[in-house]
Amino acid sequence: MNRTRSRGWMLFAATLLFLTGAVNLIQGIFALFLRDYLFITGGEAFFFTLTPWGLLLGLWGLLLLGAGFALTSGRSWARTLGVVLLAINVVAQLAFFAANPLWSLVVIAVDLLAIYGLTAGWSSAHAAEEERESGREAEDSYRSGYEAGMREARETREEAPSSGASSGAHIPQPSRGEHAR
Known part of the structure; x- marks a missing residue:
């Protein structure tokens, strides 16, 4: 039962890793090419130019997707990697908080849920x-x-002399004091 439950948590966490990785990849593409759709008017970002942020998010998304694939393939190190990547992603999403607070909160909530999924069945x-x-x-x-x-x-049977008895070979039994030795 524990094994099935743990495997269910792993698949759940891997799915959330895929989702978070895809979201980061899409955010990176938007930051590089479709800046008007990413930020509302007057929105601010941690970086002044979005090109490095877009590249970083795109690569980060690919890294999260890779961790999801490693997790589904049963790699033992993928759990630790997933927790570390998701924790860093929570902090990184805070950079987008001023521009899109609702979006950042949703991504942070998904990240925290994925961390819970990775750690819930760990000890069991x-x-x-x-x-x-x-x-x-x-x-x-x-x-x-x-x-x-x-x-x-x-x-013992092979060593014992065979008597013509119908019950087979006689197996010698230890005397009363021999088993205490």
Whole structure:
């Protein structure tokens, strides 16, 4: 159950990473080529010229998209990368706050939701992986103990002299004081 829940959070977070990356890429394209649509009249930005900001947003969007792809492919480092990129994106969106406050708040909310999605199942997924590993070790230990016991029983049968009894070979039993040793 934890594994399914954790995988659901991962897909949710990856979807939000794709969405945030696409939004940043589109914002970057608008900042480079369609400046009139990006800012309302009298709006201000952190940068005086939008060309470097547009390039930065476009590249940042591609980086977020790449993190989303890495997350869906099951890369363990993609979670950490996604959290770091999204946290930086929250701060970067504050630069657009004066020009488009509602848009910035929406993007920040999506970023925070994606961070929650990346971190919500983190410890449960790690604990589930450790539990699976310890379960495998216990099963392997049980199996090897069982196989060793079967091997010992076969060797004992082969060593015991065969009496013509119908029940098969006699397996010697330890005397009363031998098992305490």
